[in-house]
Amino acid sequence: MSILVDRTTRVICHGITGNAGAFHTAQCLEYGTQIVGGVVPGKGGTKSEHGLPVFNSAFDAVRETGANCSMVFVPAAFAADSAMEAAAAGIRLVVLITEGVPTLDMVRCRKYLDERGTQLIGPNCPGIITPGQAKIGIMPGYIHKPPAAGTKNIGLISRSGTLTYEAVWQCTTRGIAQTTCVGIGGDPVKGLNFIELLAMFEKDAETHAIILIGEIGGTDEEAAAAYIRANVRKPVVAFIAGQTAPPGKRMGHAGAIISGGEGTAASKIAALKEAGIHVATSPAEIGSTMAKVLSVA
Amino acid sequence: MKVHEYQARQLLQAAGVPVPKFRVVSSASEARTAFAELNEPEVVVKAQVHAGGRGKAGYVVLCRDASDVERNAERMLREPMVSKQTGPSGVKVKKLLIAPAVQIAREFYIGMVIDRARRCPVMMVSREGGVEIEEVAAKNPSAIVKEWLDPHLGLLPFQVRRLVSALGLADAAAHAAGRTMTALAKIFVEKDCSLAEINPLVQTRSGEILAIDAKISFDDNALFRHPDVEAMFDPAEENPNELRAKAANLSYIALDGNIGCLVNGAGLAMSTMDIIKLHGGTPANFLDVGGSVTTAGAVEAFRIILSDGKVRGVLVNIFGGIAKCDVIAEALITAAREVGFKVPVVVRLEGTNVDKARQMLKDAAIPQLVAATDLTDAAKKVCAAV
Numbered sequence: 001m002s003i004l005v006d007r008t009t010r011v012i013c014h015g016i017t018g019n020a021g022a023f024h025t026a027q028c029l030e031y032g033t034q035i036v037g038g039v040v041p042g043k044g045g046t047k048s049e050h051g052l053p054v055f056n057s058a059f060d061a062v063r064e065t066g067a068n069c070s071m072v073f074v075p076a077a078f079a080a081d082s083a084m085e086a087a088a089a090g091i092r093l094v095v096l097i098t099e100g101v102p103t104l105d106m107v108r109c110r111k112y113l114d115e116r117g118t119q120l121i122g123p124n125c126p127g128i129i130t131p132g133q134a135k136i137g138i139m140p141g142y143i144h145k146p147p148a149a150g151t152k153n154i155g156l157i158s159r160s161g162t163l164t165y166e167a168v169w170q171c172t173t174r175g176i177a178q179t180t181c182v183g184i185g186g187d188p189v190k191g192l193n194f195i196e197l198l199a200m201f202e203k204d205a206e207t208h209a210i211i212l213i214g215e216i217g218g219t220d221e222e223a224a225a226a227y228i229r230a231n232v233r234k235p236v237v238a239f240i241a242g243q244t245a246p247p248g249k250r251m252g253h254a255g256a257i258i259s260g261g262e263g264t265a266a267s268k269i270a271a272l273k274e275a276g277i278h279v280a281t282s283p284a285e286i287g288s289t290m291a292k293v294l295s296v297a
Numbered sequence: 298m299k300v301h302e303y304q305a306r307q308l309l310q311a312a313g314v315p316v317p318k319f320r321v322v323s324s325a326s327e328a329r330t331a332f333a334e335l336n337e338p339e340v341v342v343k344a345q346v347h348a349g350g351r352g353k354a355g356y357v358v359l360c361r362d363a364s365d366v367e368r369n370a371e372r373m374l375r376e377p378m379v380s381k382q383t384g385p386s387g388v389k390v391k392k393l394l395i396a397p398a399v400q401i402a403r404e405f406y407i408g409m410v411i412d413r414a415r416r417c418p419v420m421m422v423s424r425e426g427g428v429e430i431e432e433v434a435a436k437n438p439s440a441i442v443k444e445w446l447d448p449h450l451g452l453l454p455f456q457v458r459r460l461v462s463a464l465g466l467a468d469a470a471a472h473a474a475g476r477t478m479t480a481l482a483k484i485f486v487e488k489d490c491s492l493a494e495i496n497p498l499v500q501t502r503s504g505e506i507l508a509i510d511a512k513i514s515f516d517d518n519a520l521f522r523h524p525d526v527e528a529m530f531d532p533a534e535e536n537p538n539e540l541r542a543k544a545a546n547l548s549y550i551a552l553d554g555n556i557g558c559l560v561n562g563a564g565l566a567m568s569t570m571d572i573i574k575l576h577g578g579t580p581a582n583f584l585d586v587g588g589s590v591t592t593a594g595a596v597e598a599f600r601i602i603l604s605d606g607k608v609r610g611v612l613v614n615i616f617g618g619i620a621k622c623d624v625i626a627e628a629l630i631t632a633a634r635e636v637g638f639k640v641p642v643v644v645r646l647e648g649t650n651v652d653k654a655r656q657m658l659k660d661a662a663i664p665q666l667v668a669a670t671d672l673t674d675a676a677k678k679v680c681a682a683v
Contacts, residue, residue: 020589077521102489102519103411107448110416126618138588140618140649160564161588162616165648166672169616186563188413215564218413241567244574245583252548252563252585254518255413260431282575283568284672 001206002130002180003155003197004093004119005069009134012058012067012091013038014074014082016048020097021073024138025050028071031135036065039082058082058089069093071127071136076100079123080109087118095136096122096191103254106189113191120191124253126161126183137183143169147177147206152294155201156181157194158213159220159253163241163283167211170287176296179207186253188217194224202232209235209294211286212277214268216242217256221268229275237290238272239280240265298515300529301345303394305511308488309495312480315473316508319396321345328370328395329363337397342366344373345392347534350380356390359398366395391533399509400502405464406430407478408494409485418446418485420478422460426497452482466500473506474498488526489519538582538601545597547586554579555683557602557611559595561586561620569614572672578680581608588619595628600636609683610641612675617648626654630661638665641682645675 011028015021016038029035029050037053044056055061058070070086072079072094079098086094094113101123113120121128127137132146143165147153154176158164164183171178182197184190194212201207210232214221221240228236243265245251247258258264272279280289290296300308303321310316320331332340344356351357356378360366370393377387404426412419423441425433433440442463444456457475466474477498485493495508520527532540542549548563552570556578560566563585570580582605586598602611615625625646632638642665646654658666667682669675 076518100518102522103491103516104418104448104486104489104519107411107417111448138619143648158564160562162560162562162618163564163568165616165618166565166568169647188411189416213564215567220413223414239568241564241571243571244580245567245570246550246552249550249583250517251550251567251583254516256563256567261435282572282673283565284572284676 001204002133003200003204004180004182005128005130005134005136007032007034007133009034009069009136010065010067011035011069011071011136012061012065014070014072014086016040016052016054017043018073022049024073027141028135031141033134033136036067037061058085058091062089062091067091069136070095072096072098074098076102080105083109083120084112087113087116091118093119093121095127096120097125097127097138099124101187103187103189106187110189110191121182122185122191124187125185126164128180128182130180131178139165139181139183143172144181145172145177147179151175151177152208152296153177153179153206154209154211154290155179155204155207156211156213157197158183159186159215160213160241163213166283167213167239167286171290174287174291174296176287176290176294179204186215186255188255194220195227198224198227198232202234207234209237209290211290212236212238214238214240215253215256216245216251216258216265217263219262222271225271225275225277228277235278235293237278237280237286237293239283239286240268241283298517298520298526298530299347299534300513301347301392301531302343302510302512303345303392304529305513308484308513309480309508309511312484314477314480314508315506317396317399319394321392321394322370323392325367325371325374328393329367331395332363332366335395335397339398340366340395341398342369342373343394344378344390345394346378346388346390348378348380348382348388350382351378354378354380389533399499399507401499402502403500404497405499406433406494406496407481407498408492408496409481409490410492412445415445417448418482420444420446420452420460420482422464424464426499430494430496446482451486452479470500470504470506477506477508488523489516490514491516538604542584542601545594547584547594547598547601549601550583551605552580552582554581555607555609556679557581557605557608558614559584559586559598559602559611560614561588561590561616565614565616569612572676573612573680576676576680578683581605586620590620590624592624592628592631595625596632596635599628599632603636608640610643610679612679613642613644614672614675615646615648617646617650621650622646622648622654623650623657626657629658629666630663633661633663633665638663641665641667641679643667643669643675643679643682645669645672
């Protein structure tokens with residue numbers, strides 16, 4: 001089992017002829033993802049370098065390919081528009097990789113998608129992977145381990161990219177497999193958040209435990225801690241990045257900023273610990289903490 | 298992106314918000330002339346810097362005559378301002394704002410930010426103006442009244458009425474305050490602000506509503522569609538290394554410690570700082586080279602890190618995904634040759650093309666290079682080396 005995406009997910013790539021779109025479509029195809037076409041306005045009727053059909057609009061792409069998921073690589077100025085077009089065309093899940101999307105664009109985009117029942121992952125995120133089945137994003141596939149008979153499996157939710165790879169690698173090298181890993185992105189206004197994904201992993205029979213990777217800025221981790229205490233029975237291991245970050249400075253991610261005394265790592269760690277969650281103190285100990293929780297040698 | 302108070306006042310004025318008349322000057326003699334032009338019994342001279350704590354530092358001063366204005370202006374423009382927010386070396390003041398002193402009867406706060414949890418802009422007002430809103434939020438949260446905006450509809454008239462009545466205003470003053478709130482919300486949405494606040498908005502003894510001080514900052518991601526806003530950028534307010542990094546597409550923040558960091562990814566870069574601290578060291582910087590880093594970009598990153606005289610050691614932590622380890626290895630070899638390493642450089646590489654990268658570094662045999670097996674090993678080695 002897995003959440004959100006699997007080997008049956010049919011994906012179209014917005015921006016399939018751009019540098020990033022073309023490169024990562026190739027990587028996703030190689031991993032086994034069913035990418036069924038691309039959307040590039042003005043290039044409808046042509047083929048991408050991967051031999052996939054290119055459409056002028058998401059409407060054409062959905063009609064011709066039966067796609068149900070969009071992977072968006074278009075530049076920041078047009079990213080929200082692509083996501084909204086996908087939703088209007090009936091796409092159920094949009095994975096928005098693009099970094100640098102204006103916050104107010106995301107405010108409007110998220111509302112538009114909500115009204116149409118379309119789920120969003122991102123923006124400014126590595127995407128989502130169900131190991132062994134589908135990789136929809138920019139994460140390196142080989143670091144992941146698909147569940148097999150007898151493996152202990154985790155689900156992972158993270159605001160970070162490379163730190164997620166680090167955590168996944170620490171699990172894989174200890175024999176811990178992953179059902180699905182979701183990078184929710186580093187922006188202040190985004191799609192699916194900790195709570196919705198925690199609920200999905202809690203219901204997923206194959207997921208034994210959950211890793212939550214947060215960072216400074218906002219209060220999503222505090223909200224997640226309260227949710228876990230009330231609703232999640234599976235063990236959760238957490239790590240919060242930015243314990244040494246100074247206030248008032250954006251630490252790379254648009255959403256990673258301590259402002260007005262809100263969003264400190266200390267407040268998040270305290271909330272998580274209070275909810276009985278295992279918090280790794282070092283980023284090098286996320287995998288070993290999970291191994292202990294799952295009693296994996 | 299932050300702008301100066303005088304620039305925020307200009308934006309408010311253009312949107313129809315009542316702002317007291319003011320002059321912006323950059324010399325003591327201009328200050329004297331401005332005082333004469335304003336022709337007021339008392340003026341306030343305010344240093345135009347982004348850092349807070351101006352009042353306590355003596356950089357907001359009331360003056361009653363021309364020589365007092367000139368003397369204070371001369372001092373502010375000569376001596377860097379040192380406050381809690383500036384660090385010990387302070388910041389150089391280049392511009393001053395001069396405005397009539399206002400006889401204040403009541404002070405209010407009005408401000409707008411993005412509410413991350415509700416995913417929309419929120420307008421906040423309070424009768425406790427003139428103090429930091431964070432302070433009010435901590436001590437007396439019920440004193441802050443909020444209205445959330447539908448991004449498509451903006452601030453609605455009934456919301457304005459609720460906010461104005463929360464401030465206890467009526468009649469003409471209520472009308473003026475309401476127009477100010479509507480204008481502030483319009484600026485916020487039209488110019489892609491991340492913060493727009495008037496603090497204080499005052500009612501004068503004669504009943505007039507005036508915006509006395511304003512702070513506006515903008516969403517960096519939206520600057521591409523606001524050339525007028527981008528033109529207000531003041532590079533003198535930024536750390537020179539941070540500007541240099543920005544030009545090279547690197548995300549760099551200068552810190553106080555002595556261990557330079559070069560990492561790919563913001564989350565991993567923050568965690569690298571954290572693990573250094575955990576093993577007793579202190580990071581000299583945050584540096585995310587990004588996913589699509591080139592050799593030239595990574596060499597520039599080394600130049601920036603090593604230009605910081607405090608740096609006694611460097612930790613390179615790369616988890617290659619999109620960024621490839623061999624690109625970083627090549628940058629290390631180039632930087633060793635062109636920049637030269639005078640301090641130990643601990644290198645931890647994992648992920649895409651790691652075997653190729655390790656071989657390249659082995660062949661290059663750079664004496665200052667210390668290989669690390671994992672994150673903990675790397676942190677321990679760099680902390681031991683400084």
